[in-house]
Amino acid sequence: MVTVKIKNDNLIIKVFGELDLVVAKEFRETVDKILMDKPVKNLILDLSQVSFIDSSGLGALLGRYKLVQQKGGKMSIFGANPQVFRILDLSGVRKIIPVFQTEDLELEKRRANQ
Amino acid sequence: MTKIEDNCIRLEFKSLPENVALARVVIASLVSQVDTTLNDLEEIKVAVSEAVSNAIVHGYQNNTTETVIVEGEIKQGILKVSIEDTGIGIENIEEAMTPAFSTSPDRMGLGFVFMKSFMDEVEVFSEPGKGTKVVLTKKLINSGSCALAAN
Ligand SMILES: Nc1ncnc2c1ncn2[C@@H]1O[C@H](COP(=O)(O)OP(=O)(O)OP(=O)(O)O)[C@@H](O)[C@H]1O
Numbered sequence: 001m002v003t004v005k006i007k008n009d010n011l012i013i014k015v016f017g018e019l020d021l022v023v024a025k026e027f028r029e030t031v032d033k034i035l036m037d038k039p040v041k042n043l044i045l046d047l048s049q050v051s052f053i054d055s056s057g058l059g060a061l062l063g064r065y066k067l068v069q070q071k072g073g074k075m076s077i078f079g080a081n082p083q084v085f086r087i088l089d090l091s092g093v094r095k096i097i098p099v100f101q102t103e104d105l106e107l108e109k110r111r112a113n114q
Numbered sequence: 115m116t117k118i119e120d121n122c123i124r125l126e127f128k129s130l131p132e133n134v135a136l137a138r139v140v141i142a143s144l145v146s147q148v149d150t151t152l153n154d155l156e157e158i159k160v161a162v163s164e165a166v167s168n169a170i171v172h173g174y175q176n177n178t179t180e181t182v183i184v185e186g187e188i189k190q191g192i193l194k195v196s197i198e199d200t201g202i203g204i205e206n207i208e209e210a211m212t213p214a215f216s217t218s219p220d221r222m223g224l225g226f227v228f229m230k231s232f233m234d235e236v237e238v239f240s241e242p243g244k245g246t247k248v249v250l251t252k253k254l255i256n257s258g259s260c261a262l263a264a265n
């Protein structure tokens with residue numbers, strides 16, 4: 001499951017469950033539709049409720065990162081549990097998309113306003 | 115100390131994306147029966163997820179009416195999982211297993227990378243037009259020491 005919050009030009013997406021083939025598709029479709037329809041620029045991704053991620057999930061994250069970049073926005077991830085964090089790290093995704101351990105809203109805001 | 119029994123399961127399911135989680139959970143349950151680490155369990159789940167996703171996404175090109183077969187076996191503390199499809203097969207196995215190689219533009223080519231880094235051995239048998247079988251092997255860390263301790 002995916003929930004959506006829009007704050008100014010920030011799109012905040014919270015994903016629940018296991019980010020595999022099934023949830024990756026839902027995530028992709030949800031984000032892409034909003035990026036098309038709404039004047040949002042930045043994507044902030046809350047993974048605190050994600051217990052598992054595999055390459056299908058990673059591919060969806062990276063794909064959204066590219067879209068957001070094309071629109072001149074920024075993307076960041078926060079709340080990843082140690083297991084998910086390890087996969088983000090091993091895959092090299094962490095070097096591309098900034099990953100924060102905790103929700104640091106101030107930092108997010110600053111990043112988003114850069 | 116309980117004796118570690120050898121065990122095996124066979125799972126046959128439709129090539130639905132929803133069944134990736136099912137295969138992952140079944141293999142994880144099998145592995146939980148022996149004394150292993152949480153980390154091993156997580157790694158095995160990722161590896162199985164990768165192979166089953168590949169069978170559905172690449173082997174069957176997302177056609178959901180085909181069949182995937184997953185077999186899991188634990189013998190003397192060694193886990194062997196095979197994931198089999200009768201899909202399009204792989205032309206060049208070596209190339210397919212190269213990190214970052216993918217035939218899908220929106221994928222990262224990480225599946226085999228994870229399988230190789232999380233399992234001790236990854237064997238791929240494939241024939242174009244016939245299908246693919248991936249066999250993943252891993253020594254379950256605590257099982258050996260546990261058996262020794264029981265003596
Ligand atoms: N069961 C299969 N049947 C046919 N081709 C396969 C199969 N498994 C893998 N392949 C081929 O091997 C390539 C590499 O697989 P791998 O899992 O490493 O990356 P990917 O699936 O393309 O991307 P990712 O796993 O990061 O989503 C695939 O792009 C595909 O061409």
Ligand SMILES: [Mg+2]
Binds near residue numbers: 167224
């Ligand atoms: Mg793959």
